[in-house]
Amino acid sequence: MTARGYRAWIGHPARARGDVRARRRTRPVTVLAVLLLALLPVSAWSLDTDQDIVVHVQMDGQIVAVDVDCPVDAPWSVVWEVLTDYDHMTQFISNLEYSGVDDRVDTVLRVHQKGKASRGILTLRFDNVREIELVPHREIRSRLISGDLKASDFVTRIVEVGARVHIVNSGRYTPNIWVPPFIGPALIEAEIKKQFGEFRTEILRRNATVHADVTIQ
Numbered sequence: 001m002t003a004r005g006y007r008a009w010i011g012h013p014a015r016a017r018g019d020v021r022a023r024r025r026t027r028p029v030t031v032l033a034v035l036l037l038a039l040l041p042v043s044a045w046s047l048d049t050d051q052d053i054v055v056h057v058q059m060d061g062q063i064v065a066v067d068v069d070c071p072v073d074a075p076w077s078v079v080w081e082v083l084t085d086y087d088h089m090t091q092f093i094s095n096l097e098y099s100g101v102d103d104r105v106d107t108v109l110r111v112h113q114k115g116k117a118s119r120g121i122l123t124l125r126f127d128n129v130r131e132i133e134l135v136p137h138r139e140i141r142s143r144l145i146s147g148d149l150k151a152s153d154f155v156t157r158i159v160e161v162g163a164r165v166h167i168v169n170s171g172r173y174t175p176n177i178w179v180p181p182f183i184g185p186a187l188i189e190a191e192i193k194k195q196f197g198e199f200r201t202e203i204l205r206r207n208a209t210v211h212a213d214v215t216i217q
Helices: 003-010 013-049 076-083 086-091 183-216
Strands: 054-060 063-072 096-105 108-119 122-135 139-146 149-161 164-175
Touching: 054 183, 063 183, 076 149, 076 164, 076 183, 086 096, 086 108, 122 149, 164 183
Parallel strands: none
Antiparallel strands: 054 063, 063 164, 096 108, 108 122, 122 139, 139 149, 149 164
């Protein structure tokens, strides 16, 4: 091919159209790569610190189903104390800006919480009031009364598996915002794993404090 012919081939309209089509085909791949890169710090953080906390998130239309199994090396009493410490929860759960018990009748509480959960490209602000029914040292039953979700029902149980205590949480909620069906569940899993990791950190901290006090005495 002569130099003139090569220049003509490079500048040919069909060639240009081919280049445009190629660029268009790469756009979805580029977007997907950006989303995956946004997940990398989350996945790495979770694997490094909380790999034994198992979280499963599934979507059925708009409904998000969540199952969590979080092992913890601490007595039942300390686990229960932390899980039900709503008035001080902002001190150890990072996505909470406010948490408090508005009303209490025997073992039924009305709890108001608000904050912001952010993971990668997904940010969710929440301001919810829940009815909490306590079955002392065994179960925490939570039902949405009002707030930013359409519905939410969860049960948290403290169980013993072998010689180890496990926090088992399961339930379903319906958000008011659209959740991406592929990236969304992964981001939600990472946020929930982080939250239960923070619960466990506080449980272990308090348990260590109890042991230290006993030793000093």
